[in-house]
Amino acid sequence: MKANERLTDQVGDRSPGSRQSSLAARLAPLGGNMSREAIVTGSSAMNAAFGAPLRGSHSLDLVVPEAAYRYLREQPGWSEVRFAGEYRMLRHGDLEVSIKRGHEPGHRELASRAWRTPEGIQVAGLADVYAFKQARRLPKDVTDIALIRARLLDPNQPPLTGHVLQREIQAVRSFLPDTALNHPDAGVAVRLAAHGKYITSTLHGDPGVGQVNQIIGDLELPEYRVPATYHNGFGLAEDGRLLQQHLGNIGASPHERLDAAAADTYSDAVYGNGRRSNNPDGYDELRSADLAHAHALSLGYEPARADRIHEMIKGTAFDEQTKAQAGKHHPDPLVQSIAGVDLQTLAQPSSLEDVLDLVPEDLTSRRYSPDRVLGRTLDENNLQIRSTAEALAITDDYAEYRPSIDGAPSTKTVMDAFAYRFTGNAGFSANHQYPPAWTLDNPELRAEHAEKTRELGQKLADRDITATQAHQEARYHTEAMQEKYGR
Structure with missing residues (x-):
């Protein structure tokens, strides 16, 4: 796996930012400095993260600091609209600017989790967008929730770019030892692990956002209102730390540490479709394994290493009859490792x-x-x-x-x-x-x-x-x- 070549190819000029030049043009009425300070949110942030529109949007939602809002309100061409009991916003053409929209965090908090396009435009993290839409649940929000979930869980789509994943990349690097980070494949492997963390945190709950989202799948229907109070992304960093502690105890090699980290973050990426006992061809652990395997291959992983990640994740499947995991006695110590950290x-x-x-x-x-x-x-x-x-x-x-x-x-x-x-x-x-x-x-x-x-x-x-x-x-x-x- 040629890590540096692969990472450049996936994260370089072909990133969402290069496809979002129209985004910079649309922010022009704000002026240069404010364009960099504003945060793109709503469906426009969703589209920016994926580098292509999942749903057409006639307006561009922006969140700005209160001082910036007051300044814009006094400028020609801006009109204020008030929404009873929720929030107020300014309109200018297709721009809609607010300080805070209902359940959505304000500018300072959104900025702490935002990512920047290569042009320097701040875009709200998808975890914030998804959580807001889960809480508000307008018909268009329900549509967007389904679109985001389908795109993130599509094994035929590649992982998101390093620009979008920067916060998760830093989190994964924080629990990996230097021996793993210095490995030639570290760039790609960290990005894979970060993407697993991104999926789990966006769909089920991000520790920074603090809201748990709803588990939805073939088994857990939307009307069941299942909150991901346990199967979320809140503890993934701690799990990663514990896993690396164990891997150090058993003398795992640097590339094994990297691949196990990816398997761990993907292990609950897909949830809501049932256990192996009632859905043998589409249970959660199998779908999570298939997703990680497909993403690993798309990033240039050797098939044998991708296969091993697949086996690690499948090993976390729990049998209600035996009260044991599939990987409990697996001959591969890494499969046992992911089953161990899972509980x-x-x-x-x-x-x-x-x-x-x-x-x-x-x-x-x-x-x-x-x-x-x-x-x-x-x-x-x-x-x-x-x-x-x-x-x-x-x-x-x-x-x-x-x-x-x-x-x-x-x-x-x-x-x-x-x-x-x-x-x-x-x-x-x-x-x-x-x-x-x-x-x-x-x-x-x-x-x-x-x-x-x-x-x-x-x-x-x-x-x-x-x-x-x-x-x-x-x-x-x-x-x-x-x-x-x-x-």
Whole structure:
């Protein structure tokens, strides 16, 4: 793999910026300095990221600092429009300028995650665009959500350019050792890992944005309202750090460290289509593996290395009957490594907090149960979850609610279902067996997690504490475990 040649070919003059010269022309009414300060957002940012229009747009949405907004408001040719209860904006031709649009962050926060075209134009990160459209959910937003998801998950389309991925590239480089970063193939491999992180964070939740998005697939239909409170991009950097720690323990080579990093970031890129047991030809881990394999080949990976990445990701598939992952006893230590890091949360001090992320997702998910007690409650009351805190608050507000299942009230209340699912993780935490080659297990810590889970689960079932209070107790437990076992 000729890393430098491939990277130049993919990220150089053929980047989205070179195709967006019209973008610079459209910003001309702002003036040179303000054109560089403004941030392109909305569907125009979506189109800029992909280098081609996914959907035609008659206007160009921009976010600017308040001082710039006040200045433009006084200039000829600009008119102000106010939207009751949401925001105000300025119009000039096809330009629509605002300080903040509803749920969308303001200029300073958007700028922290924006990327720049080669001409220096700031474009909002796709994670911000997607999260805003998920929260607003106008008909055109629903269309754009589907277009973005389809484009990012299309194995026939190449990864995005290095300009768009710069923030993710820096994140991946931060947890890779120098021996891997100095490898001749590091440029391409890092870009592949960054693209996996970009997909997962955009579709399911970016740690910088802080909002969890909805899981949508063949199994998890849009009307199910499944929030990605657990399967999101929030912990990918920490997973990457732990994986590299383990790979150092087993003496992995630099190119193995790079390829494992890519496999890890892609492992949950595709989600919402079911398990291998109920969708053997299109389960999530297989589709994630196929996507990573296709993207690796498009970047110039040797087929054998792309095949190995494919096998690593498939190894994370979980069998509900055996309670084990497909890669648990695989002869390839890298396959065991990705299976190990996939459930390393069980042996981390913050495990109980992670379980409280997982429970709301499961209780809305068809993958977990057709009852979907919390999911049906959301649907019947037109509620949406954008964070674990919101999910727990809704659980508390509807604790004794029984949604309709097949025309009859659920046999479990929302809190009954919550307490049952939470407590059920105690046995899994204590009894899970990592792959033989995994080096980061901590059985004593897992046993303490199981004991605390049972204690809090009983309190939830007895209504002695609320879900929100359980979350606070879980945080105290995390702090105690960090002090006892280290971070």
